[in-house]
Amino acid sequence: MQLTDFLKVDTATNPHFHPHHSTKLVYLNNATGFPQAYEYDRDSQQATRLVETSERIMLATYIENDLLIGMDYGVNEKQQLYLWKNNEDLVPLTNDPAHIHHYGGVSPNKEWIAWSSNRRHEQFFDVYIQHVSTRDIQCVYKDDARYDPVCFHPDGHHLLIKKTNTNLDNDLGLLHLETKELEWLTPHESEASFTDAAFSNDGKSLYLLTNVGREHTGIARLQLQSKELEWLYTGDWDYEALTLSHDGTYLAYAVNEGGVSHAFLTHLPSQTAKKLPIQSGVVTSFTFSHDVTQLVFSLDGAANPAALWCYHLKEQTVTKLANSTREHTVQEKLREPEQLAFTSSDGETIPSFYYKPDGDGPYPTVIFVHGGPESQIRSVYNPFLQYFVSQGFAVCTPNVRGSTGYGKRYHHLDDKRKRMDAVRDLNELAEWLKTEGFAHPDKIAVMGRSYGGFMVLAAITHYPTQWAAAIDIVGISSFKSFLENTSIWRRKVREDEYGSLEEDRDFFDEIDPIHKVDDIQAPLLVLHGRNDPRVPISEAEQIVEQLKHRHHPVDSLYFENEGHFFVRYENNLAAYEKSFSFLRKWL
Incomplete structure (x- = not known):
């Protein structure tokens, strides 16, 4: 199998039923190479692309018989709203691209x-x-x-x-x-x-x-007049994706249990809840049909790429919507991850997903770190990680302290001046993988995007002898310069997590990778989009420039038409072909 086989697996997400027809729904699919709007007809079981555009569609939903479209340009996240009427041209609504x-x-x-x-x-x-x-x-x-x-x-x-x-x-x-x-x-x-x-x-x-x-997080009902809150469902995991049917009789929702979804449907008049029989993965975007006989959702699993599924309320069965995505050839190569956890030196339990390749270990291993950190790596389809596994690499995706999904206390364990405790988790995870026989001692790479990119750079500067290679994707090389240059609307919410320029400059100087470039021993690959409004490309350029100045093994790839996320097929192919060649060379 080639990387192209994994990247050409298209995904179906964000379904919305037509407000008056229970046989039609609109959703997003990336079959063209980036997300576009499609309409699915339940009678014919066929999907039709609706709008011809060379840009990313971020939103598609109905307003009566018309379609509301949200779209940005060059993946810059400056979404504009349009109305698509009578299958004709897009009609601008907001018309303010700045x-x-x-x-x-x-x-x-x-x-x-x-x-x-x-x-x-x-x-x-x-x-x-x-x-x-x-x-x-x-x-x-x-x-x-x-x-x-x-x-x-x-x-x-x-x-x-x-x-x-x-x-x-x-x-x-x-x-x-x-x-x-x-x-x-x-x-x-x-x-x-x-x-x-x-x-x-x-x-x-x-x-x-x-x-x-x-x-x-639980499910509650809030009385508007009294402001009294009545808890309906609570537990030891977060509830998510809450959706109310149009007639107000059903609630659909999911429970995030360690990064895997369990889906439920509650009939409100009788207060009876039913667990839906779904495959392993993550459920998003519930939508009820107009006649409330069908519940469609997107289910994305590590070995079951995101497709649309339908729960039939009367028959109480779940079926996949045929032709909502294309047939793909990599199914037999896809691996379900194991859920692992290790205990850190300060007693915290750090969960992760571990993807094991064929053959006997220990394996050359890639530790992949998610962004955020107000986020969570979950059991979903990831084309380049699955490709790495198919080529003999083990992949471990930890939810280091600071991740969501494990309660408020766990999330705040890395706030501000506790930041380096999360970086220590990466080093201890690598040691644990070696001790347990999962990872080859001399062949461990660290890879991450966005905040995960900072974690990569912090790992190779603060624990330089641990890593055989590193890949930084749209990562932060200095919190100080990042906060100075990120979009102004993002700065305050980021300072609540990372620390502020007014109070924490000394700490940033202490931990920022850009000040510890001379300590780096691992070869580094840096990937970034020039239109990134979140982490400016200067974060990539400054560390690459310094490493080149000291003649350190460093390579970079910058995309002119991408932002914080790489959405175009040809760019993802270029990024991850380069990543694989880099890992193969150094591991």
């Missing part, structure tokens, strides 16, 4: 849509509504903070909005669109998130996910 626009729902009468944008000031996001027919735009709420619309109230006169305080803390409020009065619904003192909110049909309550006063 700024970001986040969609926030359509009004009950389907005449207005809501969105947020930083068009007033680059650092702040205000809330707008726009008339679908006249294109008239009204700013309904502005303040010097991050605000986003969530959804319209069933009465059409109120809008649920979210204020983001940090990546893990937010508030929900009900905005009266005529008076502009805002009533906060979720007062709280300690850190808490309130997400996936949906109004009951009578408009008197909200179903939502929250971890207020708890270690893990």
Whole structure:
């Protein structure tokens, strides 16, 4: 099998049923080489690409019989909204390519849509509504903070909005669109998130996910008048992907158990819950059909790439939607990972997924670190990691301290000046893999993207003798220069996690890889997109330049038409062919 075979496996995500037809749904598929909008017809079992564009489509959903499209340019994340009417050209709605626009729902009468944008000031996001027919735009709420619309109230006169305080803390409020009065619904003192909110049909309550006063996220019902919170489901893992059926009778949701999803459906009138029979993987994007007889979702598993699946409520069966993705030839080569954990030197349990190749160990091993760190590596299809395994490399993907999915306490174990404890986890993981016979002692590489790229650079500067090779993808080489140069709207939420320029410059000078380049012993490959609005390409250029100056083995590949994420097939092929050649050379 070639790398191309793994990369050509297309994925189906983000399904939305047509509001009036239970046989049609729209979703995103990357079969062309980057995400595009497709419509699936249940009667013919065929999918049709809807919009011809050479750019990434980030959003596709229905507004009556028309399609709302969200698209950016050059993967710069400055999403613009369009209306696709009568199978003709895209009609611009936001038409402000210098700024970001986040969609926030359509009004009950389907005449207005809501969105947020930083068009007033680059650092702040205000809330707008726009008339679908006249294109008239009204700013309904502005303040010097991050605000986003969530959804319209069933009465059409109120809008649920979210204020983001940090990546893990937010508030929900009900905005009266005529008076502009805002009533906060979720007062709280300690850190808490309130997400996936949906109004009951009578408009008197909200179903939502929250971890207020708890270690893990659960499902609750919030009474709007009294602001009383009633817990419906809680547990020792996070609940996610909460979706309410159009008639208000069913809740669909998933439980994230160590990076693997379990899917459930609750009938609200009877309060009976049923676990759905699904394959191993991660469930996202539930959508109910108009007649509430079908529940479609995207299921992405390590050995079962993301496709659309349907749960038939009457028959209580799950079937894959034929032809929602193409047939692929790599199925027999795909590996399900083992869930492993080791105990760090300070007693923390560090979980990971381990992909074992054919043959007997110990193996040349790649440790791959996720971004965030407010994120979690999960059991999903990853084409280049699966390719590495098929070529004889073992792959270990840890959820180092600071990862989400394991409770608030675990997430905060790497905050600010505890940052290097997470880097120590990587070094101790490598030692543990060697001790257990999983990894060849002299053939361990570390690889990561975004914040994971920082972890790579920190690992090879603070533990230089551990690593045989390293690959940094859109990584941070200096928190100080990163915070100075990242998009201004991101700086505050990043400082809450990483530390601030005002208070932590001395600490950044102490840990930043750019100040310890002379300690690096491992050969380094650096990959980056020039349109990256999150981690500027200067983070890559400065460390590559210094390593070249000291004649250290370093290589780089920069993409002119990519941002923080590589979405185009030809660029992913180039990036990971180079990565594989690099690993093969040094391991």
